[in-house]
Amino acid sequence: xxxxxxTMAIAAAPLSITAQTIDGSTRFxxxxxxxxxxxxxxxxxxxxTQRLAAEWIVKDNMFNLFGQDFSLGVGFQIDNAIGxxxxxxxxxxxxxxxxxxxxxxxxxxxxGRPITTNETQTGHREGxxxxxxxxxxxxxxxxxxxxxHGKFIDRFDFYATFGLxxxxxxxxxxxxxxxxxxxxxxGTVGGMDKADYYKKSTMPNGDVWETRYSYNDADHxxxxxxxxxxxxxxxxxxxxxxxxxxxxxxxxNAQFGLVSANVSKKYGNSYNILSVGATYLF
Numbered sequence: 001x002x003x004x005x006x007t008m009a010i011a012a013a014p015l016s017i018t019a020q021t022i023d024g025s026t027r028f029x030x031x032x033x034x035x036x037x038x039x040x041x042x043x044x045x046x047x048x049t050q051r052l053a054a055e056w057i058v059k060d061n062m063f064n065l066f067g068q069d070f071s072l073g074v075g076f077q078i079d080n081a082i083g084x085x086x087x088x089x090x091x092x093x094x095x096x097x098x099x100x101x102x103x104x105x106x107x108x109x110x111x112g113r114p115i116t117t118n119e120t121q122t123g124h125r126e127g128x129x130x131x132x133x134x135x136x137x138x139x140x141x142x143x144x145x146x147x148x149h150g151k152f153i154d155r156f157d158f159y160a161t162f163g164l165x166x167x168x169x170x171x172x173x174x175x176x177x178x179x180x181x182x183x184x185x186x187g188t189v190g191g192m193d194k195a196d197y198y199k200k201s202t203m204p205n206g207d208v209w210e211t212r213y214s215y216n217d218a219d220h221x222x223x224x225x226x227x228x229x230x231x232x233x234x235x236x237x238x239x240x241x242x243x244x245x246x247x248x249x250x251x252x253n254a255q256f257g258l259v260s261a262n263v264s265k266k267y268g269n270s271y272n273i274l275s276v277g278a279t280y281l282f
Contacts, residue, residue, distance in 0.1 A: 022071060022149055022157050024060035028243075029053070030077075030253050032277020038084025038137050039268035047083035047137070049272040051259065055147060073147040077163060077237070079260035079272050084137040089181065090173060090228075092221035094192070095126045098213060105208040123213060129191020131218045134175040135228065139262040139270045141167040141235035157243040161255075167235035167262035169270070171228035176218035192217040233264045243279050251279035 029052075036047040055075030062072045102119045109115035143165025150158045180190035194216035201209045239257030246252065259272040 022057050022060070022073075022151070024057055024071075026057040026073075026281065028055055028251075028279050028281045030055075030277055030279050032253065032255070032275040034255075034259065034272060034275030036081045036083075036259075036270060036272040036274075038081070038139075038270040043086050045084040045086055047081040047139075047270060047272075049079060049081045049259070049275060051077065051079050051255075051272065051275045051277065053077035053145070055145070057149070069151045071149040071151070073149055073159070075145045075147065077141075077143060077145055077260070079141045079237075081139045081260075081262075081270050081272055082136070084270060085134055087132050088135050089130055089179070090133045090176070090223050090225075091128065091130055092192075092218075092223040093128045094217045094221040096215075096220040097122045097124050098215040099123075100211065100213040103210040103212075105210075107206050123215070125215060125217060125220075127191055127217070129193075129217060129221075130179055130181060130189065131176040131192055131221065131223075132179040133173045133177070133223075136172045136174065137270060138170045138172065139167060139233075140170075141165060141237075141260045141262055143235050143237060143260070145237065155245045157245070157251075158240075159242070160240050161237060163235075163237035163260075165235045167233035167264075169231045169233050169262055169264060169267060171230075171267075173223065173225065173228060176221070176223075178216070178218050192221070194218065231264060231267060233262045233267075236261050236263065245279075245281075249281050251281065253277055253279045 032051040034049040036049045038045050038047050053075060055073045057071050057073045059072040061069045063070055100121050100123050104117045106115045143163040145161050145163035147159045147161040152158055178192035178194050180188050182188050196214045199211045237258055237260045239255050239259045241255035243251045243253045255275045259275050262270045
């Protein structure tokens with residue numbers, strides 16, 4: 001038993017000796033993933049977030065409060081949030097041709113044998129209308145940060161961070177589906193359609209004709225994407241977090257609060273709420 005305890009103590013010794021705490025020379029990089037939320041079209045949707053941050057301790061033991069030392073750090077963070085999918089109306093114009101195929105099964109090819117032939121012609125569709133589309137948001141934010149660090153427990157770093165910067169809001173449209181809406185005083189407004197047509201006809205002489213065609217106006221439309229173009233927004237952050245140092249180079253981190261936010265009154269806000277990851281000290 002004594003040998004086992006001695007062996008465990010020797011194995012744990014390097015970890016204890018190299019355990020890191022922040023000081024005036026500490027620099028580190030955080031990499032993490034998390035969850036967030038996006039507001040759009042009256043709904044709140046979940047988002048998957050990624051975070052990259054770097055920080056330098058510029059003032060160690062800046063002040064002492066209730067017997068605890070506090071330090072000041074400055075840094076920079078980049079956040080990305082993907083998701084927030086919701087459905088919304090889009091408008092577009094279409095002008096295209098489609099193929100109509102008629103398959104003729106004849107009983108007699110003129111020599112007493114049956115024969116099958118295919119004949120094609122083109123149809124044309126042109127107009128404007130509405131469709132229901134999936135809108136997926138991708139928000140990035142870039143901001144300098146200022147952090148206040150508290151040294152409360154050995155091998156832990158507790159901090160509160162504040163940041164202001166620039167956000168970039170991008171919307172991607174997909175899965176277009178022709179639709180109609182009712183407008184009071186106007187009536188039903190649509191303008192787009194789709195069809196998957198098949199008809200089997202028997203001619204007086206016994207021949208069988210099969211006519212097929214399909215089209216979808218939404219697949220050929222030029223969409224008005226002006227409301228969904230990439231927008232620059234205000235970005236900010238205010239959160240609390242903690243790091244646990246595993247050794248002199250690596251640690252674990254977690255942040256909670258307004259880890260990042262892209263703020264747009266017109267297009268809806270997005271938030272990175274919780275992030276966890278790894279810290280590398282250098």
